[in-house]
Amino acid sequence: MAGNMGWRMQDQEWRKGPWTPAEDDLLIEYVRMHGEGRWSSVAGCSGLKRSGKSCRLRWVNYLRPGLKKGQLTPQEEGIIIELHALWGNKWSTIARYLPGRTDNEIKNYWRTNFKEKTTSSQNQEKKKLKVAFRRDQYQQEVKETINSCALPYKEDNIGCKMDGETIAASSSGTTNEQQQHNQSLMARDVASWWDIVSEDGSWSEFLWNLDDDNPNQPVIEQSFSSYF
Template sequence: MYLGMMAGHHMGWGIIEEEGWRKGPWTAEEDGLLTEYVKLHGEGRWNSVARLAGLKRNGKSCRLRWVNYLRPELKRGQITPHEESIILDLHARWGNRWSTIARSLPGRTDNEIKNYWRTHFKKKAKVPSDASEKAKNRFLRRKQFHNQQHQQQQQHLQVNQEEVKRILALLDENNDTKMPCFWPQVKQGMETISTYPHHTTDHQEQGFNYSMLNGNVSVPEASNNEDNFLWDGLWNLNDVHGNFSSTCATGKAS
């Protein structure tokens, strides 16, 4: 995807600023240095990176590169239809609070979601025109392709459902489900899939009625593929209910 292209050659800039900071696309070598730095020192103290890792990048640039691109827990690939529906839901609720929305989509960054929204939905608010109709058609074609991919993904997910139910049963036994940070995550290949309960259809009237918010954890019925596993990290809805710790938020450095 974009990685090889961006890392492989620069696109006409890669400027050295007056202060000596490099700007523009990151090279594979810089990525390696930054990754090595984080392995050794952990996330944070970004302004030390230049000195300690031998990078000619300012802290801000390093942090951004790590958070949006190099973090190992990042999901690659297209936004799935169910991720899209979460984005729509949460955007309707919170507006452009991209980082908040991103916390409900493990492996996705605020930048990614922001870009996705701008590309796919911002223009749709305008009056339909020929051009937008064509764009819509293109989008639908892509979406159809995504759906196919998603169905394949669901097949993998079904394998994990048994595991999730097993964990939930254990949690029920221990009556321990009021600990949102304890919500299980299931590994699927390189991806970590959070397993929050599915929202009900009337969530827009009620705020978010994800059942676990009251500590009542239930496994969603396997009604259909599209909605079945709409479970990603909504314990981070502390903004809504104000009483959930977000310390388990994905990817946040301490």
């Protein structure tokens, strides 16, 4: 499309493939000087021979401060499972509720763990069992988190509002204690939501009906109302 000219008009000159440490340094320096955004001008200003698109991806998925590395926690896995059940493959939306995790990471996680390899009913059953197992594991973790949570819950705690901006803020501007507190609060609400959904056994139907665009958004918005 014409709109891609800014990204790709010099395709033949763009470097591709794995990033080198030197390229990372250039990109970090560029963002430090100019801030995030204006990706199409990175090449001109920094000397990087990378497309703006490639720069943005590298920054968002790898270089951005506050990113968590390593394996997902059971809490995070539970949140992914539940939000995917609600929203389907809206990876960036799901990522907003997992501070420090990227949409790419979540997408890869899902594909690795739950990717449909065949359509056999046997595999469907296996998949359901796997999700059920992870759900149970997650709920156990939630209980432990709640039991060990020493900080009091405050309705007016503005820092807990978990939209995209405050997540970013909480990643960079709050203490680890606050971040853990926020996560445990969110985990508690997810657990409550689970209780509602799974009470009559409808969760399984809920989980596998992923094709609708976003039919369950009101449910989660109600459950997560203190964060929206």
